[in-house]
Amino acid sequence: MSDKVTITIDDCKITAPEGEKLLWVALDNDIYIPNLCALKEKDRPSASCRLCFVEVKGISDPVTACTLPVTEGLVVKTRSPEVDRLVKTAFELLITDHRLGCKKCPANNSCELQKISKERGLKYKSKRFKPFEKDEPIDESMEQFIFDRSRCVLCGRCVWVDHHVAEVGAIGFSLRGIKRKVTTFGDYDLADSPCTECGECVKVCPVGALSFNE
Amino acid sequence: MLRRNIDVFEECKNKALLKFVIMLGELNCVKEMFLLELLEGEKEFILEQVSEILKNNRTERENLVPLLQKVQGVLGYLPEPAIEKIAKTIDIPAVDVFGLATFYNQLRLNPPGKYQIKVCMGTACHMIGGQIILESFERRLDIVEGETTPDRKCSLERVACVGCCAIAPVVVVNEFIEGSLTPTRVDGILLQFDGDDQEEEAGEQEQEQESEGGQDS
Incomplete structure (x- = not known):
């Protein structure tokens, strides 16, 4: 090497x-x-x-x-x-099921999607695809951070650090296809899971799905 | 000429993609995963059965799917305590087993009902309005696809082609096939369940009375 x-x-x-x-x-x-x-x-x-x-x-x-x-x-x-x-x-498909409204998003200006859009000149509004709004409730059960699934892009970073860096095993992928999402065991709130609130997953989230409370 | 052909092709492809995404947008989201509360004493029974299976099989991660299949073979579904127990024995997070169980269609988290309703969503049934039939069942039973009613009487699921496309849309209730369905017929099927139940109860009562009568004489 x-x-x-x-x-x-x-x-x-x-x-x-x-x-x-x-x-x-x-x-x-x-x-x-x-x-x-x-x-x-x-x-x-x-x-x-x-x-x-x-x-x-x-x-x-x-x-x-x-x-x-x-x-x-x-x-x-x-x-x-x-x-x-x-x-x-790929970018257009990611954007179709990502809740926009960047001004209200906690990751505004630090979002990877915004960066890609800026670097490559890609627009948020696709001519080809109709937006698919995910209607997922926001998980606000934790004290330190919130989890908004409708902003999640299913990159899998949080799941990986949860398993290999924090070694907790509180979150993982479940379901398949368009329904695929990051959940806890049984799709309960994070407060009912083994989550230790270490915040590792929040640090790696490229978008505003996981964000620290201010 | 070639350039124009490519443009036409791109346009058609984009339209097809757009249609596909619109179709996806109409899908419902599953709200809860473990819907039913366990009956009294059921948890002990489940744990007993699961530990029996775990004892007789290899407990390694690569053997996880066969294990889940075996547990479902015995219990009919994968209840919450069973998944937790398997995860603990294999020493992986429970959420990983849960992810696997929700990924495969074969594995189910809710118990099969007394009447298992399978709505066909094969090509023919889909084209002729299988979605409408599924939605009628969902509305009538107040559950979504993949769930079981709280009294464990009916479970609803969607299947691919059942092989009788000529009488689409088709629904299979406990191996019995109903064809050419309409939302009205959906009500009829559900009424029929009530009728069958009442008959069964009446039959049981009669039997009891007969046996009591036999004891008397």
């Missing part, structure tokens, strides 16, 4: 430790690639948000940057028509 390799991202020569994932190499060198589900500590990325697509020389289809280990002589382009199309569709 200590071997250094040289790669090219958007015509910039970058040296990075071999085997590190491309997404983190790019982000460390101030090259932005949209991402939601990635966590640096996670050995096996879930690659579920489908936002970190890049074009790699020698591979015909765009690849997800969070799963690609860097190797010597890698040539990467972060933008191309194919990449933009994929990212646009």
Whole structure:
């Protein structure tokens, strides 16, 4: 792992430790690639948000940057028509079932979705998809934070830190397809779960689904 | 020419996607997961059965789905204490087992009712209005799909094709198939349950009376 390799991202020569994932190499060198589900500590990325697509020389289809280990002589382009199309569709689908109203959102100005929208010039209102408003009650049972499921983008960061960093096991994914959501055991309130209010999950939430009370 | 064809194709695809998302928007959300309260003494019975199954099987994470299937095979469903017990034995968070149980259609959290209503949502039934039939049942029974009435009389679920598309929309009640349904017929089916129950009760009473009468003479 200590071997250094040289790669090219958007015509910039970058040296990075071999085997590190491309997404983190790019982000460390101030090259932005949209991402939601990635966590640096996670050995096996879930690659579920489908936002970190890049074009790699020698591979015909765009690849997800969070799963690609860097190797010597890698040539990467972060933008191309194919990449933009994929990212646009993924972003629009995420936005359709995400409750907007950024002014009232606790994550306003720190939201990853806002950042992606700004960086890639993507609009919140999709011409193709009708918004699908989730009608989930807000969980306000905890003292320190609230959980608003209608803002959740199902990135899975909170579930991962809950299981592997905090090692509590209070929240997880349940149901399937369009009904999929982050719940406690039995879909009870967080106050009735083993949650210890450590706040790890709130820190990693990329949007305003989990937010500290002010 | 090619450019125009691509544009037409994109337009059609977008329309199809839009339709799909609108369809998804009409789905209901499940409100509660464990709906029914356990009867007296039921918890002890459940725990006994579950520990029996756990004793006779490998308790590793990769064996979780077969374990859940076995528990459901014995109890008919996966009650809350059973899931908690399994999670504790395998040493994983209960919420993970819960996520798995809600993911698969085969696994159910609510007990099957005396009358198991399965509304067909195959292609033919879906096109001819299976959703309307399902909604009529939901309204009449005051439960949503996947749940059981509090008296455990009726359970409602949606299934894929049952294989008699000619008489769509179809509903299967305890292996008995009803075809060409209308919302009025839904009321009829539910009335029929009451009738069957009353007959059963009357039959039981008669039997009791007969046995009592036999003792007297």
